[in-house]
Amino acid sequence: MKVEELVKIVPSPRQIAWQQTEYYGFIHFGINTMTNLEWGFGDEPLDLFNPKQLDGDRWVRQLKEAQMQGVILTCKHHDGFCLWPTATTDYSVKHTPWKNGTGDLVKEVAEACHKYGLKFGVYLSPWDRHEPSYGSGRAYDDLYVAQLTELLTNYGEIFSIWLDGANGEGPNGKKQTYDWERYYEVMRRLQPDAAISVCGPDVRWCGNEAGQTRPQEWSVVPIELHNLEKIAEHSQQIDDGAFSRKLTSGDEDLGSREVLQNYQGELVWFPAEVNTSIRPGWFYHPEEDNQVRDVAELYAIYLKTVGGNSTFLLNLPPNKEGLIHENDLAVLKELGQKIIQVKDQTLIANAQLHVSSARKAITLSDLLADDRPFWQSQPEDQAPFIEISWDEEQRIQRVSLKEAIQESQRVEAFTIYYEAEDELKVAERGTMIGYQKIVEFPAIETKRIRIVFEQFRAAPTITQININ
Template sequence: MRKLFLLFSSALLAFSTANAQDHGLSQPYIPETDKAVLQKLDEWQDWKFGMIIHWGAYSQWGVVESWSICPEDEGWTQRAPYGIPYYDYLKKYEALSTTFNPTKFDPSKWAKAAKGAGMEYVVFTTKHHDGFCMWDTKQTDYSIAGPNSAFKNDPRKNVAKEVFTAFQKEGIHTGAYFSKPDWHNENYWWSYFPPKDRHVNYDVVKYKDRWNNFKEFTYKQIEELMTTMGKIEILWLDGGWVRARKQDNKKENDITAAEIDTRPSKQNEDIDMAGITKMARSHQPGLIVVDRAVHGPFENYRTPEQQIPDKPLSYPWETCMTMANSWSYVPDDKYKSVNKLIHNLVDIVAKGGNYLLNVGPGPDGQLHEEAYTTMTAIGDWMKTNGAAIYGTRSVAPYKDGKVCFTRKKDGKVYAIYLLDEGEQLPAQVVFSGMKPAKGAKVTVLGAKEKISWKATAAGTQLTIPAAVQQKGWKHAVAIQISAVE
């Protein structure tokens, strides 16, 4: 089964990239009005770099999270062995919950690695679309702590709580990923009808009580997360097709970005986001709510997936992207180079965004060793250059050639030169659109020598002393300019 799924990893990457190309980035953004939330959003924009963790019972097969049980997605997440009847496959998939036994689960190791990498926040998948819960929920038995789970007697069975506690101990801010759709729940995919696509599979008007039961279930699960996990600062909601819709006047921009490549539902899948948000913030004041791809008052920031926007955006945003190829664990997954990841980080931050980088733990609870070595290497770079990343905002022209720009609130500007693999910092760094102020001090982070500069026809030319050039820089070099014109 695992081998066949690996054949589709490239298709998965292509789908997730294509499916994310817009994510509604051009749609009007509705600013938050709650002062505590606005303060938290400003703080969040200072954090810049975080980790998202996709983990569930599916990791035992090394397959994509949830999607293989959704009939409309057969093809890019083909069931294995090929031709297996749907309900036979679903039975096998859901039985993974009884064998999932991550005995080497050690969230403190993850948290220390994230801290070492310079990550300031974490978003953990408490429940993906398949409905399998990674905490000791009282609303369903389909969980890592449920009565049929192999992990039920382990003292760490309340996995999400263990994860959040470990990261909070490292001083890392915590956010809860939660899927609004739940394909295991009888009140979302009712077994009376076969599922056809990712949407609710019955008429929510005709069976109003059933839909209300699902709304209550969702409310109670989110309330558990908001009251039992310590300080949660982000509620990161996925499954943007679960949303309120006007039935009498459906317009193109009433379709979420996640639905652009599939059949849009005509149903009003309203789960009462206003009520959920009010409840959640009563327990977690200032909570950032991210109702992904649902443009409105509960989309405090936007989340372009597996892509970096071409230019700065006028509202808070975060690129969520995989460190390897897959969101979930794949045994031989291929990791992006450290150079690529750092260049992504610099590019995103220069455009005013945050970078949320994904890892997928394996069935035993451990990460790939390459995930640890990658995070260590990123951390080594951040120790020297973090001042050019944290607490910065976008500044025009944000990028010129191989140089990206960031700005501190006190007026300092950083020109970050992106090094190719094996490239030495050149003797002259030239860029246009940015000029140091008269008397400004220019230095390279990690070096004491002053950098001279002059205005030329090509723009600002910095002259790098040989001693600074030869310091063995990797990935990118941040040049601090104390003031600009």
């Protein structure tokens, strides 16, 4: 595969919009919450569902205060219980004591997202352990498409449709062969701007639920990865308590030039999402109240995901009363404060910019937001660099870079230098960038930072830079 072919692969507008969401929340809540199960069996009594303090507006407000930019709600998990008053089954909130059967949790969360400026996404499990038609083929596909249609037409704009590949038996002991292409047609028609995630063509799963990331997460990868999570034999089929922390060490490199040099197939833009829970489980369990991940661990995941060309989908499971536990909220708040620090542009806003070359004139203000013109070096520039300087010494511990991914993923290696004692010294070396790379290092005192791009597939394109 020639390097010229690699940079022809670019993201769709929906993939760019999804990637810009960066850090967002997963909310697992439903009948499982009431039974203290991870996977319900689909026969749990509906009168168990009556969360008296449930307030979707409060959930979204709390996530926004923690710097999240979107929310994905488990509208139906494997047990088949629907959090909206669907016309497709009686196994829904419509037939519970909650709000005397008049509640619609999907509507609550969707309206709160639109109110607070967060993006809203839906999770709809294809596996349904309650529905009698599951495993019968077209009859179940008809029901699933009807549920998709309700969710994608009644709740405003959807940014992500999250498809779990879990595939086990239904109440009749049969397994369904999912008609993915039919599902995709409905999604594209009803929500053309929504990214279809995990078991879909827009966003791929990172390969585990532990928050583990690859050293290099490339977005230009072989098309064969499109189908990996859709294969039933590879899906999660039991609730053994180990899957959420299972790591896969194989295929650590999916898209480097070395891996792709002999590849003769089709390449696609297929970026990675990292999903993990703030607790061991995805649904709330009171025995896990003291097992909430600490801010250091979650911040490390943030740096490796949002700062490593992925996105970070963090699960927050509300309890039986409908409240996110105070322990979860405390850590979430701490993480949000650290994210504010990462995004702080006070230091760079008072700097000067110098570049080795440029296809078009660029100013520092152009590089403070990723929706403005981007810098691209001249094609003949063999050692392109961006330099940021100040009149006085500054204390620096972090550099953030974003490529203009609409021009593909180009940078393969770079070095961050800083001036000390009238010479340039190495602060940190990096490999690929992609949508965003966040590099942290021991704090230094300097008046000048130079980022030199040493290996690239085509002239580097940087749309945003931050130093703090």
